[in-house]
Amino acid sequence: MKVFVVGGGGREHAIIRALKRSPKVDRLFAAPGNGGISKMAVCFPTKATDIEGILADVRQTKPDFVFVAPDDPLVMGLVDRLNEEGFKTFGPRANAALIEGSKVFSKSLMKRYGIPTADYETFNDPDRAIAYIKEKDSYPTVIKCDGLALGKGVIIAEDFEQAEEAVKSMMVEGKFGKSGSEIVVEEYLTGPEVTVLAFTDGKTVKPMVSSMDHKRAYDDDMGLNTGGMGTIAPNPLYTEEKQQECMEKIFIPTIKAMRAEGRPFKGCIYFGLMLTPNGAKVIEYNCRFGDPEAQVVLPLLETDLVDIMEAIWEEKLDKLDVKWSDKACACVVMASGGYPEKYETGFEVEGLDASGQTEGDAYVYHAGTRAENGKFNTIGGRVLGVTATADTLQEALDKAYKAVDTISFEGAHYRKDIGKKAL
Ligand code: AMP
Ligand code: GLY
Numbered sequence: 001m002k003v004f005v006v007g008g009g010g011r012e013h014a015i016i017r018a019l020k021r022s023p024k025v026d027r028l029f030a031a032p033g034n035g036g037i038s039k040m041a042v043c044f045p046t047k048a049t050d051i052e053g054i055l056a057d058v059r060q061t062k063p064d065f066v067f068v069a070p071d072d073p074l075v076m077g078l079v080d081r082l083n084e085e086g087f088k089t090f091g092p093r094a095n096a097a098l099i100e101g102s103k104v105f106s107k108s109l110m111k112r113y114g115i116p117t118a119d120y121e122t123f124n125d126p127d128r129a130i131a132y133i134k135e136k137d138s139y140p141t142v143i144k145c146d147g148l149a150l151g152k153g154v155i156i157a158e159d160f161e162q163a164e165e166a167v168k169s170m171m172v173e174g175k176f177g178k179s180g181s182e183i184v185v186e187e188y189l190t191g192p193e194v195t196v197l198a199f200t201d202g203k204t205v206k207p208m209v210s211s212m213d214h215k216r217a218y219d220d221d222m223g224l225n226t227g228g229m230g231t232i233a234p235n236p237l238y239t240e241e242k243q244q245e246c247m248e249k250i251f252i253p254t255i256k257a258m259r260a261e262g263r264p265f266k267g268c269i270y271f272g273l274m275l276t277p278n279g280a281k282v283i284e285y286n287c288r289f290g291d292p293e294a295q296v297v298l299p300l301l302e303t304d305l306v307d308i309m310e311a312i313w314e315e316k317l318d319k320l321d322v323k324w325s326d327k328a329c330a331c332v333v334m335a336s337g338g339y340p341e342k343y344e345t346g347f348e349v350e351g352l353d354a355s356g357q358t359e360g361d362a363y364v365y366h367a368g369t370r371a372e373n374g375k376f377n378t379i380g381g382r383v384l385g386v387t388a389t390a391d392t393l394q395e396a397l398d399k400a401y402k403a404v405d406t407i408s409f410e411g412a413h414y415r416k417d418i419g420k421k422a423l
Pocket of ligand 1: 118142152154156186187188189190193215225272283284
């Protein structure tokens with residue numbers, strides 16, 4: 001089989017590695033890929049958001065499956081276009097990807113179907129939003145722009161001034177472009193966060209091993225929100241009991257609701273959950289694997305990923321037993337100095353062999369690297385996701401950090417407390 005993976009981050013490297021393990025796969029393609037991926041797949045220099053460009057690459061390579069991993073091409077309808085041309089795909093069509101593409105849509109879906117989430121109001125007029133915040137007078141308050149914003153469209157305002165500034169930056173100054181023309185103002189929730197990814201064919205939902213992301217840039221959850229600075233799986237705060245509650249009150253109702261709305265979701269759905277004192281609530285849905293959640297969840301998958309992709313495509317996921325290892329996995333992200341704000345690139349990554357790996361027991365998922373003249377140079381904010389699997393979380397973390405110590409590039413920073421809250 002030939003499989004084409006759209007995307008070029010650490011998540012896509014993890015997907016490619018899981019596909020490579022399948023005895024059914026003999027050729028892999030990626031666009032745009034990255035330095036690490038280029039050692040396992042033929043890469044095309046096409047951006048994931050260049051829909052026409054990707055279609056041209058796919059027509060040329062004629063893969064048996066196209067795996068669309070990032071949010072933007074899913075929301076832009078790449079799967080719909082590929083299906084129209086007869087290609088099999090993994091990932092939702094645009095009308096289902098809207099669950100991530102529009103917070104106004106996902107919040108109203110949850111309200112209509114009684115799925116637990118923070119109370120909220122939506123606004124398309126900044127003055128009305130500001131008046132509402134003033135009247136509520138309860139802080140912190142959470143302000144989210146409707147559309148995709150590279151994970152940066154959420155502001156937690158500690159007082160009225162911050163809230164007003166957030167509304168203005170989104171709706172008046174247009175900091176997030178069209179994404180911010182409509183906003184959600186929601187109740188601030190507290191409790192530990194858990195990510196649960198789930199496979200679904202639109203009818204059956206099969207949750208994967210849970211995980212914990214670390215969104216802030218620095219140790220002890222200080223600094224700005226990032227795409228994710230590290231992950232562990234499973235998340236020990238997500239007990240058997242929580243899993244049952246979430247299955248009954250969140251996962252199954254969401255899949256049913258999407259189907260009832262004529263938007264059957266096929267692929268991987270991401271449940272960003274908060275375990276509040278009043279039960280588990282949805283913080284966000286994403287229409288894809290998380291990054292860096294995929295890097296710790298996929299190494300624990302024992303079933304062939306291609307079998308899962310086929311079962312979802314054929315809507316027979318109920319017939320497939322998806323098996324997981326009971327080991328633990330940890331991923332430490334090494335980022336460029338300055339990330340998530342301004343950062344420089346073009347530095348050589350030291351400590352990697354010709355295949356982009358390190359000695360020892362860890363696996364290095366590449367994100368922002370490019371292979372050039374037998375070396376790997378940095379080209380992005382999140383550069384590497386150094387990942388290890390072991391019998392216990394402590395051992396996995398030790399192995400991952402030991403490998404991190406052997407890798408360096410100018411300005412590199414990483415969190416030293418990944419998984420600490422889970423030990
Ligand atoms: P999101 O991009 O929607 O995942 O939001 C980014 C982060 O903001 C989440 O991981 C939470 O830590 C935080 N957050 C979002 N919504 C809320 C909320 N209603 N209450 C408290 N924290 C929130
Ligand atoms: N790690 C968070 C996300 O992928 O959205």
